[in-house]
Amino acid sequence: MLKQSLQQKLLQKLSPQQIQFIKLLQVPTVSLDARIKEELEENPALEDMSLTNMNEPAEEYPDKDPEDNYNEEEQGSEGDEFNVDDYLQEEDVNDYGNNLNNSSDDEEDRKEMPIAIQNSFFENLQQQLDLLALNDKDFLIGQQIIGSLDDDGYLRRPILSLIDDLAFSQNVMATEEEVEEILKIIQTFDPAGVGARDLQECLLIQLRKKDQDNPVIREAILVVENYLDEFTRKHYDKLEKALNINSDELKKIVDEILKLNPKPGDAGSASEKQLHIIPDFHITNNDGILILTLNAQNAPELRVSRSYQEMFEHYDKAAQKDKKMKEAVQFVKQKLDSAKWFIDAIKQRQQTLLKTMNAIMNYQYTYFLTGDERNLKPMILKDIADKIDMDISTVSRVANSKYVQTEFGTFLLKSFFSEAIQTDSGEEVSNKEVKKILEECIANEDKRKPLADEKLTEILKEKGYTIARRTVAKYREAMNIPVARLRKKL
Template structure:
């Protein structure tokens, strides 16, 4: 049985403007320009004066004032109460209400273009070397198949049998495994040395075989790679000395020779297109111990509402007849003008939020930005900044996770300034960044022949007043990408 009943609910919903602001807030500076260009393409009512090369044509929409006999204008007169307020969409020549002029950097600096190095990938280099090698048509096809099967680091991890099947089905070339192996040996003689290897051992051996075969150090290095690679990678130097009958000085020479080899020959020749260009969102300068914060001018583009679209409202206001065609056009213009105004407001709000958040972070970590000493960094969590600027934690998180600040001692992600608090024996709260810095200094100054184990590092920290468990020391060491003591050992 169907029933009807009334129910009241209190729901929290985000408006389209709020959603747009949130999306813009988490966009980094390097991607903001692309986002603005997308909006300019989608919304003709939005303009960027810096991109305009000529004056806008006048009277472009005059024909919309003409009434058409095809529509019954009398039917539209009854809806006069639903007219738009033209004053809301008109503005004079002063566009300050809709522009976001904000420039904190030198104009010459903004005009500089980032140079792009034109390099060829190691795939192209190998193909060029293959083109210059006299081969039969069949061998040339096999060579192209091998080069195309290499990974980005230069290794061939695909089984030869799989390539033989590909050659048979896609190229209609029937070959034996020995034929493919012969061409593989040829490609392994190409530059860079070690290319085309099927594992690390083969890669290192290829490089060593290109060196002086009469050099006893090279011979011993080849022996270690061939027969004792596992002991070498685990740094069991005592076992190597005993197995090879070498003293520590001789082993040190052999190990250094192996360490000079390139374990990833493809990476050294690969164009670094995968690395994202970092454009700092903020700049902090130190002027006689007074910090000054500026926002990258790319975060504050000069945008305005199209004047031609505003003139459409003027024409509509002056027109006595309100036919259906004109009404639909004005509805479209209203939607685009609203969208342009919302976008400009979102950009301005984004700019203000970025400055407000970064200013709070700068003052919270004032001593650190003055001295560049990580031991001066205070414990700081998202809630600390959110309380200072009276904003939600999620807003601070969106800023911290995607924005960078350029200082006189480097460029950093804002997220790196947030850290947990650790209590010392005196009851004082310090940042775990300070503990990590002490760990880094201890490991950096240790005797590499007898590196400090985690237990020893824990004792050192306790002597300095930091009562931290060994597992916490291990966690911090792993966060800093520092290997265990055994793998830090050197001869």
Template sequence: MLKQNLQQKLLQKLSPQQIQFIKLLQVPTVSLDTRIKEELEENPALEDISLADMNEPVEEYPDKDPDDDFKSEDREENNDEFNVDDYLQDDNINDYGSKYDNNDDDDDKKELPYAVTNTFFENLQAQLDLVDLDDKNYLIAQQIIGSLDDDGYLRRAIPSLIDDLAFSQNVFAEEEEIEEMLKVIQAFDPAGIGARDLQECLLIQLRKKDTSNPFIEKAISVVEDHLDEFTKKHYDKLEKSLNVDSEGLKDIVNEILKLNPKPGDSGASNVKQMQVIPDFHISKNEDVLTLTLNSKNAPELRVSKSYQEMFQHYEKTSEKDKKLKEAVQFVKQKLDSAKWFIDAIKQRQQTLLKTMNAIMNYQYEFFLSDGDERNLRPMILKDIADRIGMDISTVSRVANSKYVQTEFGTFLLKSFFSEAIQTDSGEEVSNKEVKMILEECIGKEDKIRPLADEKLTEILKEKGYNIARRTVAKYREQLGIPVARLRKEL
């Protein structure tokens, strides 16, 4: 049965401009330049002033007047000669597009010398080539090397390797043959390579050492028979099992601690680190703080004059056929898109400065004291959102992806936010201050008898911080500090 109902709904929808602003706001400075270049490539009506001045076209015919194409008289005479089809077929026929693509700073690029090193797997292959093997064993060994993970472990089961060899190499191998070739690879450098678990990895390394050394012999016994007690630091049980005193156990443990649990990492060449470009700079002159925005956040963009003139010319044309209307619509769309993007960039700059200025003023004493966390006030997203009259989600987008450079280091804005802890005197302090004191207490503790969470709670209460033991445990875990038993040293 069909029915008709009249309903009234109140919906909140973001406009395309708002969506574009939100996306730009959460882009960090290191990625903003790439995002702007993408927009410049997609929209020929958008220009970068610095690039537009640098990339003036070189005329092939010097005798030609460069202003001829822009004289109004010539434009009026050539109106009938302008072919809209040609324009619609190639969106990139414009001064900017041809100049930008041809001058992508290729002339300024310099080749920098860099170290050429073999990868982890290339080193193993080089060692394999030195071993005298027949074709079948060589292929088996190659398959094993290719099955190692980045840590140097063989996580793949032997039956699976047999199947891999049969399907990929047409080699039919027995389990004993795989085991034999695995032992060959486990003899390669770095020591511990080709192990199937941590225990086997440590044993391979220990057995390559001087086993006549009594400490090495005892270390092998620990790894082979008492690895669980060792990892959990039950040193008293180990002393009884090995029949050694604390000093002897200390030497044995030191031998084990020298081993590499991830031998594959030793072959890694270049470790990529995330590049951080600060979005803000805070400088201090006596008791006055000055906030500046990174210049990369303020690109000099403008709407293309040639596109504006083109649109005005189309609008004044009396006769408008279908193709001309399509051309007018295309140009208008590109012009609007360029204006929206420029407005979004400007709004981004204003929001960044407004938010960071509020954070700086809220934490003024912290920045003046060169980052003394005791002066860090408790601050949540709502505190800043209320000050700048914006939504909490906007402040969150800024705080989670932006960095500020100060005279005492570069920090993520999120690190300035913290919860409040009330002291015995009724004063509210940042939980970061409590974490700092907690870290100091653990750093100064006797490692033979490390402080348990209950004892740390008592110390904090003596200092005026009345917090529960479970809160102390939470803060300790956030600091990446293990429990007392695992901090114990001999």
């Protein structure tokens, strides 16, 4: 049974402006330019001053001409009208940008970096295929195989799937033997190991390209063929017994295998995969005084379009206002509102970034002076949120995607947050201090007899850090350090 009723509810909803600010806040500097360009393309009422001022003299667009004043009584007669003054800005459009002390690196940030022209991994393989004397059918099979390789250089697709691809896409009817034959040819290409279907085949391809008269190479092939599982698990005692060799001979074999590249595709595309990080903040040490600056790219020179302002004034002064003109006025108003909101969101983003980073810098002042991780104080999101009187989620959005450049490296803000651990003396220290000690202990250990988690727990206890073995294991895994058995070396 359907029933209608009236209900009153009290709800909290985010306004479009708040949503826009939240989205902009979590955008890192490296993506901010693209976001601004997207907004400029969608909204013609928004202008980038760095572009418009290049060819246009400023005096053509005076901020406000006294002769352009209009009758406010006429404006009040229309219920959907608004005040044009809200959209007029002062000529100094950079006042919110230049005051951030970010102009020092402006010119450097805008310089275009030259890009080295080089062949990609797949182009390199295609060039090697082009040099072979193959008939049309074999050439198409070779192209299909190269196109089916993944970024690591492996052929993960089954041969039967390649045969189906050739039949449907190239109209080439190939047999399994023909595809296998061309695959063997591609496996001779550089880099060595390309075209393998698994790790074992990849290592064997590389080993078989080496000197087969060398007994170490022959033993290495034997290990990869028959004892790869024992090798990866570092059960060296089992290998010595199975091969009837001593530890010195095994060490030579292991060193030879470790020289091989398990991901040959990475060698050709490593430069393409490098992540280019643009820091959002810069911290410099001026004789013991830290100076924080915001990256110049975070302060774009945006303004509301003068032509759109003048367009609205023209409509507003019109004696007759028919339906079409009202629709045009509404369209212009919508675009002007959107432009103003975006500029306000950019301003608020800058202020929030600086406020948050300044609080982090002051909280960890000693660390930013020295660069020693042992000077990092325990700090959680709530500590900073309380200092700047903002929500924890706001601090989280800043910390998760922003980088700061210091004199000792560039770091993600999230890396400065850590939990507190209490020492035997009752002092609270950051868990990063414990991780640093663990890292040093493991780096200085005897690799023939690496330290187990239990032993690391005892060492920390001797230094005054009483933590459980499972916590040590958790910290070790967080630092991507394997267990003791896998750290063992001959």
